[in-house]
Amino acid sequence: MTAEPKSLGEGSRPTLAFVFSHPAHAISLSAGLGLARGWPGTVGAAGAVVPAWFLRDLGWPWLAVIFVATFAVGVWAAGVTGRALGVEDPGCIVFDETWAMALVFLAIPLGPWWWLAGFAAFRFFDIVKPQPIRTVQDNLSGGLGVMADDLAAAIAAIALVEGAAFLLGRM
Numbered sequence: 535m536t537a538e539p540k541s542l543g544e545g546s547r548p549t550l551a552f553v554f555s556h557p558a559h560a561i562s563l564s565a566g567l568g569l570a571r572g573w574p575g576t577v578g579a580a581g582a583v584v585p586a587w588f589l590r591d592l593g594w595p596w597l598a599v600i601f602v603a604t605f606a607v608g609v610w611a612a613g614v615t616g617r618a619l620g621v622e623d624p625g626c627i628v629f630d631e632t633w634a635m636a637l638v639f640l641a642i643p644l645g646p647w648w649w650l651a652g653f654a655a656f657r658f659f660d661i662v663k664p665q666p667i668r669t670v671q672d673n674l675s676g677g678l679g680v681m682a683d684d685l686a687a688a689i690a691a692i693a694l695v696e697g698a699a700f701l702l703g704r705m
Contacts, residue, residue, distance in 0.1 A: 538604035543662055546693075547626075548563065548626055549569075550566055553565070553566050553569065553666070556618070556628045557622065557639060558610065558611040558614035558615050559611075559614075559615050561611035562606060562608070562611040562612045562616075562628075563626055563627065563628060563629070564578050564613070564628045564629050564632045567581045567632065568627060568629075570627040574590075575628055575657075575660065575661075577628065577629075578629070578631035579631040579632065579634075579656060579660075580634075580653070581635075581656060582635035582636040583639070584635075585636050586635070586640055589636070590639075601633075601637060601664075605681055605684045605685070608623050608677065608680070609627060609640075609677035609678050609680070610628060610632075610679065612627050612629065612630065612676075612680035613676045613678035613680075614677075614679030615627055616676065616677065616680065618700050621632060622675060622679070622680075623679065623680050627680055630681050631660065631684060633684065633685035634656065634660070634685060634687060634688035635653065635656055635688070638653075638655075638688050638695070639652060639686075639690075640655050641692045641696070642692060642695040642699065643704055647663050648695060648699065651698065652692070654696055655690070656687055656691035658691075659686075659688075659691055660683075660684060667683055667686040667687050670682050670685075694700055
């Protein structure tokens, strides 16, 4: 069991050394993608392209096991890192975006235009947080809250893109 890391204190910006000081930080900051200035959530979501590409040929039973297991790991990692930073859901925690975006990519049709549409839809739902996504965010705390609102945004993005694919006959 790894010891709890020391807190950086509220308002402190993590460094690359912080990212690799504890496995939870490396996971929750998506191996450093969360250090991006400006739009770390968008950078974290873009980080899903590579894992989604490598996972695309696995069957859904395997993908379900992988996504359930990595959701649980994300809950743990986000909780540990949030406590270390003194903020429950700091913007630098982006594993939730990386994880959820990979889910979107793997659930929608394969192709650059579909993936671009899925990316835009996910980022819209993740940033705007319309109901019921806002309710999920407001009613869950800790690592579960960090991960669950992105799961809700991913479900909404998948529904939107799959609806468009159905209407367009999966061009």
